[in-house]
Amino acid sequence: MSPNTKATVVHSESAERVALSAGSAFHLLVDASGTGGALGANRLVLAEGADGARPHVHKLSTEMFSVLDGIAEFLLGDELITVGRGGLVVVPPGLPHAFGAAAGSTADLLVVMTPGIERFGYFRHLGRIAAGTDSFGNLTAEQERYDVHFTDAEKWQAARAR
Secondary structure, three states, X not given: OOOOOOOOOOOHHHOEEEEOHHHXXXXXXXXXXXXXXXXXXXEEEEOOXXXXXXXXXXXXXXXXXXXXXXXXXXXXXXXXXXXXXXXXXXXXXXXXXXXXXXXXOOEEEEEEXXXXXXXHHHHHHHHHHHXXXXXXXXXXXXXXXXXXXXXXXXXXXHHHHO
């Protein structure tokens, strides 16, 4: 991988929007190919109380969440944490995690993953699942490709049901 010597600029109006359930959406900012593999970034706007991601782990990537607005809830290993506007969460490779908007709140998240792996296809797949045109089973077959390895969802479901 050669170093990227050119700046990457993405204007909000040029970001691809991937609709999810209940008005939530990904805004795809930059994939690994746009940064020489250094990182990938997206903005995730979550409707009130909406899930962002079920429990999963990344074997290769560190994931950073900056809470731009609202309140987000994170399951980090066995610990449930609430983070409000201006907060930051950094998840190292190997730590199971899940996230969503806190009950009664929306959440606007800037999500950065490094090193970058081409993941825009993953986010588009989530959009197709939300639209009912694809299945979660088809996505699980792509876990290695996207470095998103799904784990047991029971703790997350129990925490979100309270």
